[in-house]
Amino acid sequence: MRIMFVADQHEYSAFALETVSLLARNTFSDVTILGILPRDMASSVKPGKPCDLLLDHPIINALEKYRETFLAHWEPNESPYSPTKCQYEWFSVKDGLCEQMMVCRGSIKDLKVRLRFGQPVNETLAAVEEEGVSLVVLGCTRGEECLWKDNPTFPQKLVQAAPCSVLLVKEAERIEQIYACLDESHITQDSLEMVNQMAVLHGAKVNLVALTKGGGIKAEVYPWFDEVLEYYKKKGLDVDSQFTEIEEFEQFIRNKVQHGLLAMWMGKKSLLEKLFHKDSIEHFISSCRASVLVLR
């Protein structure tokens, strides 16, 4: 698994970093910490010159701090990210000029800290594609909203557009229950495995929730539901199942999913998408006070 932590300089990002660190401790994943600045700031950056001296923006210090905080989660000599593999590598410092520089990479796994310039959603999607990321993690404001301070709709737009699973970290609650909500979305092997990892990470019970309409569940969905339930049982997870009317889903989130992780399958065929049109994911993420995992 490769994890991308998309961060700005605000408190909720620092908070979400704790979740990234926890995930990394369990999964030994390659991790990229990504900051994004406006495209016009790219003109300040010159090849071969240190970016931190050329850019005057709080994200620079924040990214540095996130790297240090992330690495501090490990005991000395135990970190797979400790930069022990040092070697000279060639870098292009300007057109027609390469220079050898000493680079220290992680002993077993990579921790990259990167800055991109441009439109945040597009840059994140490009980074996800280039690096083969399986999970994007980001923090957002707590309570009944999920925003970024300097770019309020970024989390929700990213959730809509991302080709992989996205974990939105909202609250510091201990996750004891995962509510994995299933309608008629296509269920990928990746998404099943993502729920496995989250359940193991938190030692959480998985509640498989089938969304029904008028008391019924589509004939083609029921075998899926049964199959997923059996899959988790066979894997030895603590798993239970329940049904909830789709019209009452928001109420269900408000009442039940306050102390856990809401995991939602969001494929192209999702009933939720049809019922609530393009606002559906934003709507439910905002309704939920707990963290949300959008599965793909």
Next chain:
Amino acid sequence: MRTGEKTTILILDDEPIVCKRLKPYLEKYGYEVETFTDSSNALERVKEKDFDIVITDLKMEGIDGMTFLTKVKEKSPSTQVIVITGFATMETAKQSYQKGVFDFIAKPFKLSEIHEVVKKAEKKLKQE
């Protein structure tokens, strides 16, 4: 590793879909791939043949992945073992590295991630 011959890979995962995804993908890059969903059968095959690279799941019925990789390394210390697991913990990761695995990859993963790790393992084999 023999020069000029295809790199041989054994994949063991009790979920057929994992083998189904990995086999054609790796074969496309010229690897010789054998897949197994039953660890006993995979172990029998390992007794017959030394593979360059072994990719194994950890949590399986019968012989588990940790036992399997231990036996692989006993039989063929030069084989590079890559662990893939849907139930990753810090303990299993550390234990895997202590047993000499080349890499530990938590599921889900993109196929390109596996390919990169296989290429690194291949490079190590050529250097040894």
